[in-house]
Amino acid sequence: xxxxxxxxxxxxxxxxxxxxxxxxxxxxxxxxxxxxxxxxxxxxxxxxxxxxxxxxxxxxxxxxxxxxxxxxxxxxxxxxxxxxxxxxxxxxxxxxxxxxxxxxxxxxxxxxxxxxxxxxxxxxxxxxxxxxxxxxxxxxxxxxxxxxxxxxxxxxxxxxxxxxxxxxxxxxxxxxxxxxxxxxxxxxxxxxxxxxxxxxxxxxxxxxxxxxxxxxxxxxxxxxxxxxxxxxxxxxxxxxxxxxxxxxxxxxxxxxxxxx
Amino acid sequence: xxxxxxxxxxxxxxxxxxxxxxxxxxxxxxxxxxxxxxxxxxxxxxxxxxxxxxxxxxxxxxxxxxxxxxxxxxxxxxxxxxxxxxxxxxxxxxxxxxxxxxxxxxxxxxxxxxxxxxxxxxxxxxxxxxxxxxxxxxxxxxxxxxxxxxxxxxxxxxxxxxxxxxxxxxxxxxxxxxxxxxxxxxxxxxxxxxxxxxxxxxxxxxxxxxxxxxxxxxxxxxxxxxxxxxxxxxxxxxxxxxxxxxxxxxxxxxxxxxxxxxxxxxxxxxxxxxxxxxxxxxxxxxxxxxxxxxxxxxxxxxxxxxxxxxxxxxxxxxxxxxxxxxxxxxxxxxxxxxxxxxxxxxxxxxxxxxxxxxxxxxxxxxxxxxxxxxxxxxxxxxxxxxxxxxxxxxxxxxxxxxxxxxxxxxxxxxxxxxxxxxxxxxxxxxxxxxxxxxxxxxxxxxxxxxxxxxxxxxxxxx
Numbered sequence: 001x002x003x004x005x006x007x008x009x010x011x012x013x014x015x016x017x018x019x020x021x022x023x024x025x026x027x028x029x030x031x032x033x034x035x036x037x038x039x040x041x042x043x044x045x046x047x048x049x050x051x052x053x054x055x056x057x058x059x060x061x062x063x064x065x066x067x068x069x070x071x072x073x074x075x076x077x078x079x080x081x082x083x084x085x086x087x088x089x090x091x092x093x094x095x096x097x098x099x100x101x102x103x104x105x106x107x108x109x110x111x112x113x114x115x116x117x118x119x120x121x122x123x124x125x126x127x128x129x130x131x132x133x134x135x136x137x138x139x140x141x142x143x144x145x146x147x148x149x150x151x152x153x154x155x156x157x158x159x160x161x162x163x164x165x166x167x168x169x170x171x172x173x174x175x176x177x178x179x180x181x182x183x184x185x186x187x188x189x190x191x192x193x194x195x196x197x198x199x200x201x202x203x204x205x206x207x208x209x210x211x212x213x214x215x216x217x218x219x220x221x222x223x224x225x226x227x228x229x230x231x232x233x234x235x236x237x238x239x240x241x242x243x244x245x246x247x248x249x250x251x252x253x254x255x256x257x258x259x260x
Numbered sequence: 261x262x263x264x265x266x267x268x269x270x271x272x273x274x275x276x277x278x279x280x281x282x283x284x285x286x287x288x289x290x291x292x293x294x295x296x297x298x299x300x301x302x303x304x305x306x307x308x309x310x311x312x313x314x315x316x317x318x319x320x321x322x323x324x325x326x327x328x329x330x331x332x333x334x335x336x337x338x339x340x341x342x343x344x345x346x347x348x349x350x351x352x353x354x355x356x357x358x359x360x361x362x363x364x365x366x367x368x369x370x371x372x373x374x375x376x377x378x379x380x381x382x383x384x385x386x387x388x389x390x391x392x393x394x395x396x397x398x399x400x401x402x403x404x405x406x407x408x409x410x411x412x413x414x415x416x417x418x419x420x421x422x423x424x425x426x427x428x429x430x431x432x433x434x435x436x437x438x439x440x441x442x443x444x445x446x447x448x449x450x451x452x453x454x455x456x457x458x459x460x461x462x463x464x465x466x467x468x469x470x471x472x473x474x475x476x477x478x479x480x481x482x483x484x485x486x487x488x489x490x491x492x493x494x495x496x497x498x499x500x501x502x503x504x505x506x507x508x509x510x511x512x513x514x515x516x517x518x519x520x521x522x523x524x525x526x527x528x529x530x531x532x533x534x535x536x537x538x539x540x541x542x543x544x545x546x547x548x549x550x551x552x553x554x555x556x557x558x559x560x561x562x563x564x565x566x567x568x569x570x571x572x573x574x575x576x577x578x579x580x581x582x583x584x585x586x587x588x589x590x591x592x593x594x595x596x597x598x599x600x601x602x603x604x605x606x607x608x609x610x611x612x613x614x615x616x617x618x619x620x621x622x623x624x625x626x627x628x629x630x631x632x633x634x635x636x637x638x639x640x641x642x643x644x645x646x647x648x649x650x651x652x653x654x655x656x657x658x659x660x661x662x663x664x665x666x667x668x669x670x671x672x673x674x675x676x677x678x679x680x681x682x683x684x685x686x687x688x689x690x691x692x693x694x695x696x697x698x699x700x701x702x703x704x705x706x707x708x709x710x711x712x713x714x715x716x717x718x719x720x721x722x
Contacts, residue, residue, distance in 0.1 A: 019305035019306055019307055020305055034323065035321075036314070036316050036323065036375055037375075037377070055304055055305055055306055056275065057273060057275040057276040057277070057304050058275060058304060058305075058703070059275070060275055060702045060703040060704040060707060061703050062704075063704070064272075064703060088305060088307055089303060089304060089305035089307055089326050090325075090326065090377050091323055091324060091325050091326070091377060092270055092272045092273050092304060092311070092323060092324040093270045093271075093272060093321070093322070093323025093324070094270060094271050094272065094321065094323070094690075095272055096272045097377075169481050169482060171454075171476070171479055171482065171484055171524075171526040171527075171536070172390070172416075172454070172457075173390060173391070173457050173534075173536075173537065173657065174337075174355075174364055174390060176362060204652075205649070205651055205652045206651065206652050207282075207300060207334050207337060207651045207652065207653070208337060208355075208359075208364070210333075210334070210650065210651030210652070211332075211333045211334075211651075226361075229362075241361045243333065
């Protein structure tokens with residue numbers, strides 16, 4: 001894994017509280033591009049010069065205008081002023097309205113852009129170059145993974161060797177449709193697991209369960225396992241309940257060292 | 261006449277490709293240019309709140325407000341909305357995505373300003389409840405306007421498997437949580453362990469309230485036997501024993517059975533969509549004795565899924581017309597009646613076979629005498645195999661139509677493939693689209709975006 005510098009604490013804190021980070025230039029003050037939300041003293045419009053961190057659906061916002069509700073009491077921005085804003089969503093229409101969480105300068109964030117979920121090495125990234133937003137995003141992702149690891153009862157690397165229906169047929173739209181995967185364990189990172197372990201998972205495609213991993217025969221992975229509650233523990237000792245309960249095996253390094 | 265058909269996804273979300281299924285709609289009856297719609301739409305920023313869609317220009321343009329607590333990977337869970345009869349209070353029933361594993365979590369929300377960007381406050385918060393369905397009205401009590409709000413739901417905490425329930429408040433607008441809401445059990449008869457998910461409500465201005473639910477009477481594996489049951493209250497359900505005004509003509513139990521012994525093959529798949537729980541009800545605003553019910557069933561497990569529409573003209577006591585309309589391989593029936601007694605009927609029907617099967621969304625209006633030979637208006641038609649479902653429901657376990665005056669307003673979800681031929685009566689897309697090359701375009705106006713399921717709004721005027 002590549003060595004990456006520790007994230008700037010201020011950037012890390014801002015990114016933890018925001019979802020959309022961009023560098024922009026002010027094109028209007030006390031103005032709004034969202035027709036049914038009136039502008040006020042805290043409203044500014046910026047042209048997005050560079051998307052630094054965003055969900056995929058907004059990664060191509062460069063060149064568009066965005067309305068920002070500045071933090072009350074924060075320093076005003078003047079026309080043509082350039083800044084980097086950390087924001088959360090408020091409204092989406094013909095235009096976008098976001099709320100400022102905090103700001104920094106273009107010099108601080110460097111020259112890198114990234115979209116949410118992009119954890120691989122990115123074009124333009126190279127060793128020794130500072131990319132504070134990317135570093136912070138990596139660190140937050142690691143923090144989230146380690147937090148999830150702390151929450152589960154067991155974490156193993158193993159291969160799925162069999163699948164079978166485990167729960168009763170229940171005619172409910174949101175019934176999980178419990179199945180059991182038997183996993184041959186190759187490595188135990190957490191918990192007291194050995195040999196083969198039974199893992200319940202919701203096989204339902206219902207909106208409530210679709211995001212939870214559905215093991216496939218022969219599938220390898222890093223499995224993050226929850227204790228099965230007493231009412232189902234006779235079916236299997238562990239359960240998959242969360243979208244993050246299955247990771248690629250190479251993610252183990254991120255758990256072990258906190259590095260990348 | 262179709263006034264407009266609009267894709268709800270706004271221009272600023274041109275890059276989205278979520279499965280925005282299971283739509284719902286509320287129209288402010290005092291100002292019908294003000295509307296709220298919902299769907300399984302996540303916060304584009306993956307933040308803590310899910311969005312609602314709002315419009316202030318009669319549905320020509322829509323924008324999103326992230327105001328619903330409990331955003332998940334696909335937005336909130338089931339969500340339904342309703343405006344009060346006056347005063348513009350918006351009520352919302354959701355299944356929060358912030359629920360314990362293996363539990364559903366009903367929350368009832370309220371806001372006095374549907375355009376606000378503030379998180380909607382929670383009035384009721386309860387586990388183990390499914391499919392909230394919001395209907396609201398307003399009545400004058402002396403000089404004071406009282407919002408009467410009724411939220412049908414399937415409450416698995418109800419005793420004896422009598423799960424059909426209405427959470428209701430007789431004055432919901434201003435009181436602190438729970439704002440007068442309490443759960444009233446609709447089901448009085450024995451079930452096979454539960455009722456079906458949809459509990460639908462029709463409200464009349466004279467205080468008559470109809471509720472239709474599906475009483476499950478037996479189940480073997482995924483094969484369920486059910487009865488369609490209508491209950492009624494004649495005074496806003498304000499008495500000591502609400503929803504008990506209608507007794508079955510055959511056995512005297514509370515609730516008149518419209519049909520019995522019908523079959524559901526639970527979670528059967530048709531055109532990538534799951535089946536098992538279609539239901540709708542509407543009352544004639546000119547005559548509260550006239551009530552329409554729609555439901556889906558099979559005559560036996562091997563027969564096709566079929567939508568039926570029935571009518572009663574004696575306050576739900578008898579149902580001589582059980583098949584005013586019969587549609588094979590259809591789902592999501594929606595009913596509303598306008599102030600001329602004209603019925604608006606929306607449905608989604610799978611047409612054709614094999615790889616060329618299409619979901620066809622159609623709207624019909626009938627005179628008070630019943631359906632005539634007029635052809636339905638096709639709002640949308642698209643290949644049923646595309647895009648591939650990322651979860652169920654694919655289009656939705658429901659869609660919705662409401663009436664205000666003589667007009668009908670509706671929402672449905674469907675494949676957003678940018679082919680004008682899929683919209684024989686026209687459509688407006690807010691999101692970026694290249695009609696000539698049949699492509700959706702991203703925010704840059706250049707990059708292609710994959711097809712997905714989007715919510716669509718339509719306005720029909722008589």
